[in-house]
Amino acid sequence: MRILRRWLLLTLLGLLLLQLFFIGHIALARWFDPQSTSFQRSELWRLATQNKRLRWQQTWRPWAQLADPLKRAVIASEDDDFVNHDGVQWEAIERAWRKNAAAQEAAALRAEQNKPARPLRIAGGSTITQQLAKNLFLSGERTLLRKGQELALTWALERLLTKPRILEIYLNSVEWGEGVFGAEAAARRYYGKSAAQLTPRQAARLAVMLPRPRYFEQLPDSPWLAHRATVIERRMAAVELP
Numbered sequence: 001m002r003i004l005r006r007w008l009l010l011t012l013l014g015l016l017l018l019q020l021f022f023i024g025h026i027a028l029a030r031w032f033d034p035q036s037t038s039f040q041r042s043e044l045w046r047l048a049t050q051n052k053r054l055r056w057q058q059t060w061r062p063w064a065q066l067a068d069p070l071k072r073a074v075i076a077s078e079d080d081d082f083v084n085h086d087g088v089q090w091e092a093i094e095r096a097w098r099k100n101a102a103a104q105e106a107a108a109l110r111a112e113q114n115k116p117a118r119p120l121r122i123a124g125g126s127t128i129t130q131q132l133a134k135n136l137f138l139s140g141e142r143t144l145l146r147k148g149q150e151l152a153l154t155w156a157l158e159r160l161l162t163k164p165r166i167l168e169i170y171l172n173s174v175e176w177g178e179g180v181f182g183a184e185a186a187a188r189r190y191y192g193k194s195a196a197q198l199t200p201r202q203a204a205r206l207a208v209m210l211p212r213p214r215y216f217e218q219l220p221d222s223p224w225l226a227h228r229a230t231v232i233e234r235r236m237a238a239v240e241l242p
Contacts, residue, residue: 001124002010004033005186010040013139022137022152022153022156023156023157023160025136025137026156026157026160026161027160029160029161029165029169030161030165031059033169034136034173035170035174037135037136037137037173038135038136038138039134039135039136039140040058040175040181041107041137041171042139043175043179044056045153047178047179054179054219055178055179055180056072056179056181057179057181057185057188057189058172058180058185059182059184059185059186059188060172060182060184060186061156061172061182061183061194061195061196062168063165063167063168065110065143065195065196066100066168066171066183066195066196067195067196067197067198067203068241069075069129069198069200069202069203069204070171070183070195070198070201070203070206070207071167071171071188071223071234071241072200072202072236072239072241073169073200073204073207073235073236074127074128074167074170074206074207074210075167075204075241076207076232076235076236076238076239077204077207077208077228077232078128078131078207078210079127080128080130080239082127082128082129082167082242083163083240083241085127085156086129086155086158087127087129087154087157087158088127088129088130088151088154089127090099097190097235098162098195106107111114112133128166128167129157129158129166130150130151130154131170131174132166132169132170132173133150133154133157134151134153135170135173135174136173137149137153137170138150138153138170153216160242161166163242164242167242169182170193173236174188174210175213175214176190176206176208176210176213176217176226177213178214178217180213180217181193183195183198183206184236186206187206189193189204190202190205190220192204198235200233201229201233203236204229204230204232204233205225205226205229207229208225208228208232209225223240
């Protein structure tokens, strides 16, 4: 029992130190731009181990040099209540869970009927802050423990950083294609211009790519992408910026 208590104590101490490490990094992000994210480092390792040609693009741009249409488009597409919530939209998570459960049931029914399988689109309920927490610090695995850590980091981000700073870091670090990270790199990659010069239409198309950037990088003429961009562009005027 003494050994068990000791291991339990060491585990709890390790978890506490890990949380302090995370909180310290988040606090520093108020003044210093993150040099890389956990997701970026894992992508760098993936490309290296697959012996792929390393094409890495990322240039940090401060808040004032990111086009307002892009900020509005990303909020409209990814998290329409970004300026009001405290980091988590529980109703959105519940809706996504129901939608995914229904999609999985439909896929199972098609399999029982020996019908061709359709691509299974998994709906997400994560806010921009949750996505940032995951990209900055966590792995891509989906477990209850990782989800709990994501919620704790989301809580810290919302309380230690302002909404503009959260969105600024997100837009500068999110993936927009293989080896393409941040709005500036995306604007240069797809439109040959700075992120400060994006038009509303271009901003909407970039925003719609975010859930599956590498997929849409290969399908720039996707009808779904064009249609969804039109929907997002119409919503942008009603979006409140932080």
